[in-house]
Amino acid sequence: MPAQTIEVLDELIADFQDLPESDRLELLLEFSDNLPEPPERYAGHEDEMEQVTECQTPLFLAVEYSDEEDPIVTLIISAPPEAPTTRGFAGVLIEGLSGQRASEILTVPDDIPNRLGLTNALTPLRLRGMSALLGRIKRNITTHLS
Template structure:
């Protein structure tokens, strides 16, 4: 069910689904090269990040929720793990700028919906699902106290 999918993630999903399955891995590798850099305030502070244990590669994420309930997702993933880095990039680009409610409404099966389940291992899809679940949990924990959770 992808009814609640925000436009940013729906566009990314559609970009993958419009390609033949054989070309989707290349698009994922392109995303891996577009992982946004972390803001300076996080650069030398690994203690602020959460490790995504579901990923074999060392992937770390941190979520910001500002006073207007707008989310920023930052991630680090090694260049030598391009599929994992690509998934982190998809989520960082797709989630950043959304409202907390929009992030919390992202379907848990989003990673399965982008057409990569036959070109990357189930373990990698599980890693992306772990990234999404941790991002959603951080959003729920970090949103301004005056806002009810969805």
């Protein structure tokens, strides 16, 4: 049985796959421009966020939860403007995953960068950082649920 996926994320993946490979990086950069700034309570307080150390860019993550048994997850990601591909991937994850149930996010395949068709556009190091960000999100959720 294939892994379930989240409809919004599936639509984003389809948007990337519908483009010629040469245009996918440009779409990723559009997500970079649209990455929301962290809420005021995190501004200048990256120490209260989890650093994604596998990423070569200073990337910080906070995951917030609703009070339900299967909580709705809110993702907050801080990435510097000089790291547009990292910001772009963070933007894809926020748009595709934030506001979804924890149980749904845990079913998301780990190879999202590959599914976006970015393997030829980005270095292996960047792809590893992107996969690490998704891994951190899932690990945070698993820890929260246990």
